[in-house]
Amino acid sequence: MTNKEYILKNVIIYYEEISKKVRHKEKFFTDFTYFFRTLNENNISIFLIFNDKKYEVTTDNEIKELKRDIDFKYDDSIIISANRQNIDNWVEKNFSVIEFIGDKNMEEDFSKAKVAITKFDGIDYSFLKKHFGRHFNLPWEVLETDRLIIRELEIADIDRLYEIYNDDDIVRYTESLFEDKDMEIEYLKGYIENIYKFFDLGIWGIVLKDENLLIGRAGIDVKADDKGESIYEIGYLIDKKYQQQGYAYESCLAIINYCFENTGIEKIICIIEKENIASLKLAKKLGFQFEDFIEKDGKLLERYIIVKE
Secondary structure (H helix, E strand, O other): OOOOOOOOEEEEHHHHHHOOOOHHHHHHHOOOOOOOHHHHOOOOHHHHHHOOEEEEEEEOOEEEEEOOOOOOOOOOOOEEOOOOHHHHHHEEEOOOEEEEEEOOOOOOOOOOOOEEOOOOOOEEEEEEEEHHHHHOOOEEEEEEEOOEEEEEOOOHHHHHHEEEEEEOOOOOOOOOOOOOOHHHHHHHHHHHHHHHHHHEEEOOOOOOOEEEEEEEEEEEEEEEEOOOEEEEEEEEEEEEEOOOOOOHHHHHHHHHHHHHHOOOOOEEEEEEEOOOOHHHHHHHHOEEEEEEEEEEEOOOEEEEEOOOO
């Protein structure tokens, strides 16, 4: 991980230009009020720009014109704009930029911005923090349990992953890493770009909080069935030294609850070799129900399912 710290402190909003891009003003202002509140609760400073003048939103949602000049820095600020020229200028300065696409600027080209929103409803601090971190290639911390942090994997985890996988028991029921570490690095780079950033899902890293140590992987693998519909399959792997301490159950239960509460996922499956007794027991403990047998690569597998209540 880079030694430089990137901490989100400021959100700069080109408010006038954004408000001109929406037709339903009343709903827009209501959403904006919630947006302000979630940022204030997390000590994020909010700055609005009207006609090149800067205003600050106070914790009481009052708007005050700034009498002092502020030099915003790329390593602690996010820009939200609906203007192509503004977006291009800030991107050139390496700022994390979010484009606003309203009813009246759908046809504009914002190819330089990596993230776009069409409304402020549902946009909160966690959303901004995630995309701010991704701009600087920082792993998103998906959730936290009593003992664990579940986060996206990063390239700096590669050596630790090879330590975990260097055991025949570990790879008995799962795919091994590439023998060539450079190939594994390229694979993870592609996974970060095409899975994490596209789906906001994937197989994440499990970090033991007390030791700040990666001890395994767990998450949701997004696949497609014969009809092209999405299938969400849970998977996990725990370092042999840390097995039989409840970490697999703790991480998988948190992931299931997170998916059912925060995404549109309503059904999760797991596919287990019948000889993998430990995983079969874990699936049943988590609440999965047997669905059917399937055959893959000449092996008979059991498919289990859990459905959102």
